[in-house]
Amino acid sequence: MYMRETILKIEKNERLLDALKRDGKEMLPTRCIINKTLTGIGATYCELTSNRDSIIVEPNVPVIEGKVKKHKNQVLGVYAGITGQDIERYLQKHKTRRKIIVTPESFQRMKETLQELGIDIYNEFFLLFDECEKLVQDIDYRETIELPMKDFFLFRNKAMVSATPLIASDPRFEEQGFTMLRIVPNFIYHKKIKLIVTNNILESFLEEAEKSPANICVFCNSIDTFESIFCELPFEMQKQVTTFCSENSMDKLTYIHSKNFKRKASSFIGKLSRINFFTSRFYSAVDIEPSRPPHVIILSDMQGAPQSAIDPATEAIQIVGRFRNGVKSITHISSIKEDLEYYTEGASQLYLEGSLRAIETIRNLYNRAMSEGEKGTYLQALLGISENQYLNEDGTRNEYKIANFYNDQRVKGLYTDANKLLAAYQAVPSFKVDFQPRNYLFSDNDRLARQRAKTRKWRAELLLRQLEKISHLRFTDDPRKKEFYERQTSRLLHTPFDNTLFDCYRLKGADYLRSINFRESEMLRSLKRKSVQQLKKCPAVTHGIHKLLETGKEYTVTEVSTVLTNVYKKNGIPVNKRVSATEIDNYFETSSKRNRKERSILIVNRKQTIYKSCRKIKREA
Incomplete structure (x- = not known):
C-alpha cells in the first residue's frame, strides 16, 4: 500500500500544536495518519481544544476517564454505563465545540443516538482514532475494536494518530488519498533501557526491586504472571503491592482475597504504592503522573505466559510514555523460549496466502456443487477452517486481522533468541540499550513446576x-x-507444610522423606523428638508468627494467645489448651498497655536472633 509521507520537525519542549502552527496548520490535518514519534506531546489535547466538533476513539476506558477528568464539564466520555440520555443532555448543554471520547465498543450506540437527534455526524464531526496501533495489536482477542472502521471512512474529516502506528493494508486509505505525517524530533530523545535476558524472571525482578528506592511500576501482558510472581514475594513486599487491571482480570486474582492482610487491586490509577502491577490496558494513552519518577520494569514471561511478549518498537515505547513527569530508570526483564513456534516474514506470507487461496477454492467448489451432499461437505470444510478468521463476513480479506497475524509472528520470533531481542531494541531510536544476560541455579520452569x-x-x-x-x-x-x-531457601518455603518438610529434611534426610511418602503426620512425629524449646525456634514457627502479627500494631492478649496456639499446633508443638501470651516476647520486642477491659500488647520489632539460633540448632542436628 502506497502512502505519501511528509515530515514535520518538532523542537525540544514543543507541543504538537506548536509544530503544526509553525507549518501553517491550526488543527490536526484530515485524511492523515499522524506518526507523532514521541508520546505525551498533546495530540488528543490538540483535538480536544480545537475549534470544531470532535469524536475521539480511545482503545480503553481508563484513558477516557483520565481525559474527562482533565477537561471537566467540557468533554463527554462514552463507554459501558453511559446512556443515550447522558449523551443527549451533553449535546443540549454544548451547542458548539462538542467533544466526545468513546470506546470502540460504544461507538455504534453513540452514533445512533446522535443520528436520532438529527445530527449529521459524518459532516459535522471530525473523527480521530487515537493509539491506532491497537487496531492491529488487539483485534485477535478483541474483534470489537474494529467496529468504528465501518464508519471511519464515511467521515468527511478524519485522522489516525499514534507514537507507534501499525497500519493495515486497508485499500480505503489509498482510495481516499491518505498521507503519513511523521513528526521528527530535532533533538536527542532516546532513553536508556536495561535489557535483562534471564532464565529466572522472578530472581531478576527481586534483584532490581530490592536495589531501587523509587516506587516500581511493573508492566506485563499476563495476569497469571503477576499471580505467580506475587506468591513468591517476601511477605513484607506483598503488603506493598497494588494491581491495576480491568474488573474481569481482577476476578482472576486470588491473592487479593487473602484474610491475613489487605492488598489492593484497582481499575483506576490513584496514588502509587511501593510496587504497582499494570496490565496491558494501561499501555497506551493513559497519563500516569506520580509525584516522583518511578522505576519502570517490563516483564516478558515466555515460559509461563508466551502472550507476555512485548514489542520493543511499539509497546515498550508506549509503556514508558505513560509517565508524563518522566521515569527514573527502565528495565525490561525477559526469558527466552527457543522452541516457541512462529513463522518468519516470508513463511508468514506463504502460509496465509496459501490458506486464503485454499478457502477460495473450497468456496468455488461449494458454489458449483450439484448435490446437497456435496454442498454440505464443502460447507463443513469451510466452517472448520480456522483461517476464516482472516476474512470478513462477505468473504473479503480482513486486513486488520491479517496485519495482526504478521505482527504477532514478528514479535514471537524476537523471543526465541536473546540476540534477536537485543537487535530489535537496538533498531528502535527511542532507546539506548544496556544488555545484561543473567542465569541462575533455579529457572522459571522450576518455579512453575512447583506452582502447577x-x-x-x-x-x-x-x-x-x-x-x-x-x-x-x-x-x-x-x-x-x-x-x-x-x-534461595526462603524463596522455596511458603507454607507450614513446606517448612515442616524442610525441617524434617535437615533432620532426617531426603531418603527418609521419600520412604514415608511425604506424610505430614510422620514428619511432625519425627520432629517431636526434638525438645519443645528447639521446636519453638524453628523457621516454620517463627515465620508463621511473624506472618500473622505485624510490627506497629496493637493486639489484645487473647488475640496474641490465639495466634501462638494455632501456630504451635500446626507445627506439632504440644499445647495445653492455650499458649500464654507472654511467649510472644520470644519472637518480638513488645510493650504492654492496659485498659478497663483487657490488657493489650504493642508489637514493636521482630527479634532476628531467633533465626540465628534456629540455624545453629539445625547444624547440630
Missing part, C-alpha cells in the same frame, strides 16, 4: 529436589554462597 503441581505429594517431591540441588552450600564458609543458600 496437581498434588501435594508431587509438589513436595519437586521442592525436595530443589532443596537437594543447593544442599552442598549448607555448610559453606563463603559468605556470599551462604547468603545465596539462605535466600
